Amino acid sequence: MQDVTASLPIAELGLDTRTRNVLIGAGFSTVGDVLAAIEEEGDNALTNIKGFGPKSLTDLKGRLEEHGFHLPDAAEAGAPRVAKALEEEAMLAATLLAEDADIALEAALEEKSPEPAAPIAAEEPKAAAPVAAPPAPKVESLDEPLSFSQRLRATFAHLRRQPGSGAWVYGMIGLLVIVALMLPPISLLRRLGIVGYTTISAENNSASHPDGLTISVDAETFDDKLRVRLDSAPREVFLMGDAGSALKKAVEALPAYLEVKSPLYQIQTRGNVEQPVTIDVLMPNGAEPWETLDLYTWSGESWEWVGSDLHTEMAEHEHISAHVTDVPDNIVVVQVGTVTQTVSTFLEPGDNPAAAAGMLDEINPTGLLLGLEGGFVGDPTGLLQPVEGDAYDVLPTLRNWAPGAAVNHGLLSDLLTVPEIQKAHIAHIVQLCTESGFAGADVDYRGVEFNERDAYSDFIGALADALHAEGLRLTVVVESAAPTNGGWDTGGYDWAALGAAADAVKVPFPDDPAAYVETGAAQRLLDWATAQVSRRKLRMLVSSLSAERSSAGIDHISLEQALAPFGEIVALSNVAQVEPGSQVMFGFSGQLLSITPQENAGAYRLEYEVGDGEIHSVWLGTASSLALKLNWARRYHLGGVAVADVLAAGNAAGIADAVTGYRNGIASPAGQEMNIVWTISNAEAGVGQQSSPLTEPDYVWTVAVATGTYTVSAAIAGFDHGAVPVSVGAPEPEVTEVVTATGDLDASAPAAAASAVTDECLDASYVADVTVPDNQQFDNKEAFVKTWRVRNTGTCDWPEDTVIAFSEGSQMGAPESVQVGALGSGAETDVSVDMEAPADAGRYSGIWRMQTAGG
Template identity: 50%
Template sequence: MAVNDPETGNLKPSALSRVADHFREFGEWLAVGNWVYGAIALLVIGALLLPPISLPQRLHLTGYTPLNAANPSVSHPDGITIRVHPGENVSLRVRLDSVPQAIFMQGAAGSDLKAALAAIPPVLQVKSPFYRIQTGSRTAGPATIEVAIPNDAEPWETLDLYTWTGTAWEWVGGTLDREREALIARVDRLPSSVVVMQTLPVVPAIGTVAPGEAVSGPAASLLTQVMLPGLYLGADGMLIGKPPTPPSGSPEALLLVGNRPTGQPLNRALLEDLLANPEVQARHIAEVVAHAAGYAGVTLNYEGVTPEQKDAFSAFVAALAEALHAQNLRLEVMVPAPSRADSGWDPGGYDWAALGRAADALVFPLPDNPTAYAEGGAVPSLMEWAVGQVGRYKLRAAVSSLSADSGPDGVRYVGLEEALAPFGQVQPPAESSVQPGQEVVFALVGQVTSITPMESAGTYAIAYRTGQGESRTVWLGTPSFLARKLDWALRYHLGGVVVHDLLSPGNMPGVAEAVDGYRVAAGLSQPTTLEVVWKVEGPRTAEERVTLTQPEFRWKAPETAGTYTVSAAIAGVSRGAAQVNVVAPTPT
């Protein structure tokens, strides 16, 4: 059948005729044996489209969910959600799959995951499915990963997210959200997989700072490392000060480099110059590496980094770490305590995540106030935030074994004798001579205004008023308080602790035993109960112990006449003595 062409007026085949002609030509092509090639082509196309090749999926054409401001999240029924922030103008295409935990642990999930199973470190235990995360977009982040906490995964505070890179397991993180019962990790780039791991405790590193003193004493044998100060940041990137001599043998010695010599104000200009001038920074890194010879590594303690200097400081630490690692030396970085914020914790100018990636360890201080260690206090919150920023095995919690004296000017650490000084001395009785059988009250007269036992922390809060009228509080450095501080590091499976002042002679007896209990994971020691020990010496002797909160001593004068000396001591520290004369009874 033909129709007129409106442009030429000539007859032309209709569409139906043209289709019939094509089928006739195709039939003739098949008749001469070409059908074999067509069948092969169809088989090849089918093989490319169907598993295991699944070419459309490999080309990211099917099975991917677009994530953007209009559709910010995608979830998998096995318990994982990927989310982008609507305000960040991020556009991703994500596909989620999972391998059940049982199949993964049996090694039945394919040869690639058999290698992953064999490479799991002994300190990690798989607690979830093996989640696969595929991205079909040019970018893979930033995004947030939220994984539901699986059953049989207690304690929750020791859970982490890990990814298998194809050659090794790497820490992803994951901040615990107890209300959502999930681990939530903010990542710059989505990993290809994620697994919930239960972490196990490791043999902890135990360090201290030893400023110019011998590493000796009852606690010295417990140390695995000691940090030796003496060098500080100077002008033009040079180091100033006296290099300490590393001790031979164990514990390993780390060179402690700071930017504020003891007792001097912080020179911010030196730090600004270091972070802004590449030549100064290169010179400084070379100086640090050169002076680190003979040590196991370097501990960096640079104070005063501002939020505006955060990225520059992180880049400097990364460069220093690279230079030290090239010489087989470690780098540990001390950071100040983050401040409490409405949204959690604010580290100021110190990017914990970036510093943790570069350094071998990150040392952060725990609070001095005993109330922070109660359930629901600041320490549990700080710990949960910290292990979401840096791998817990890289974290070192820093505490002091001394007592802490707190006032308007901040906190300073004091020895036991100074901590007990507000109790004053034994006050002589109003009468220097007493009759046999007469009751005499002895008391400590000083500056103490209140004594509060803090049983949950195992210490005492001693409030006192100075001679200038300033109100201050001493939190006594009892062994049980130190044990409770260290227990939080053990509870969260941190890589270790730094116990400042551990070698100081001002420590209370029993401090070394508290550290040893942490080392062997022996649990908390019994609370330290402090008493005032009153002794009576003279023709008749006596001893009586009273609680620290009620330190008065009521003494009944004996029948034996003579001069008696009554003394008091707290934790072995003398609080003085007073004399009283018991007169002979008058004959009747």
């Protein structure tokens, strides 16, 4: 039974926490490890471990016996067996020590030895005839020097052959001393880092530790050799300070926002490898949420972030990977907690900085452009100046572009290729900050080409060093990344290098609110970006304004501009004379093609057609859509956000509250529906007000007021969209209209009436739409038949020459008139007209009247 269950983990024996941790920390992970140690060395194999005393031994033995394990007595571990094991271990240890010495010696000789000279040809002497001789003992070739290990073995063999001299006795004593040093708990060879290494090469491209660490290289491209030794200190042992004195300082220096989730893995390497090495760590238990896990290493002085990415493609095989060329001495998985979020914005001309109090930590005034010979264009004194006591820092933004103008790549190229210009530019930036009291600088240079990637990173690194030497900060703005197959293309901006140098990297995120759903583009970018830049340095860059996308790119516009495609309110019915009790339809004059609510994002997308036929998309900037974006920054525990345009005019209501809520860690407000408000009023007072969703831009007013002149006005999100006068009065018997209206390529028939044309006994009234009801939509140039049902409400019959005739508006391909014919008083009939939807999208109406030959 023991052979079957010897693999039982120590953790499952039911030991107390300290005893379990001490055993695991000493390398005993299974019951089999403990039994083997006791059998070979007796109880001392355990009691010699620091922190493991007699009480712990008694507890352990009791637990083992409860599980049915037989423990050997002390007598069972006989002296001959121990002596033999000691001798074998000593010989092995000495051999390994000698072999490692040989390896080190050979490496040193390879480094110091000059190239061998070309051999000189010489004629070989003729060999004499062979003479029979007794077989000689095998010896090493005199041409090849003996290695240290071979000499050590020969020494032991010589001592064995001279027992009379007493040398062998002294040799065995020395041997036993060596063995004592080599065996646990001293394990001198392992403590000295001489044994326990695995060689990684193209043929054997990985090494693993059973606690979940793997070091590997690319077998196809790796052409070097790396020797690694992997160890681990259990999480509890490490955090209790029992993983060695060298790591106690690491525990004490652990920042409060880092929570250790895995063992501390120790990595010892031999060899100078400059090729990529992959470090994979299995996902620890209880480490959710995974999106805020990072790898960190202890440098001996401080904790440093190691760029890593999550791999969750295979269930039960989730892991964190880091790709490095400089292998760290140790690695640990940590959960990064929430840090103080920094909120910044650009201060553009016309913005109001007074609104920054309580909302912003950093303001970046714009207006300085990269100039000739490393100088600036612009007046630094005209920028927002820092004032002692302000709640925010001021870091001016430096650009090589201006809104509406082309990027000046020529000056940027000079900066990156001419050392004198770069040196002068850095000096000017430092001087600007120190003389004006700025807290640092914000660099937003665009148009960096891929072949300038390293040069730009070097410039940012040099600028960061110069600013940091003066106690100043550097933030860097990069251009948008383009998604690729499995990653993101950042062009000339090496995010990892920029993040290593600068204090913050501002990354533009998508304008489309649809990108911020679960597993959407924004989350994919966050997963990738946090593997390139420490999340504490990463800042999400978004705009608080609305965004309009066209073939020329994306422009950020005010909410009022974003709603302009709705146009002005128009009446879709005749409002010159409206009878009390009737219905009047209103709409908008714009060329909107669609209004799509993005409910998960608390926003709307509009599509409309401009004069040249191009389709534009508009995303309305609302407080709820901005809050959704900022929630992602909070969820990934980023160091902050940069909210462009937050101080600009034209933001939607509630934007400042959304930013302040993020900064103060307050839950964002729920999304609010955007409505259209319709107001009916007259000269004396308001009559009524109704609202409709933004997705329903039509309004039907049931006239329930006294005669008089009224005004129907429309407002969207508080912005005025015009008004239409409506005259309400008694019906005029001589005229009643038939109206057809279309919207978004639709055709509809509002209330139509008949006409008494000559005699007072002739009259007509509208009964119903038989075909094409209100708001019917059609494709461009689609043919349809509009049919009204009308009634003869006069006291005499209609004559044979009665027709329905087009009067005004859009005729929609219909004839001028259509025959109706005679109809008895009180009778009803259906009147049909063939029509065709116009070729252009829009809303159309036409007025038709009943007539006789006499007019």
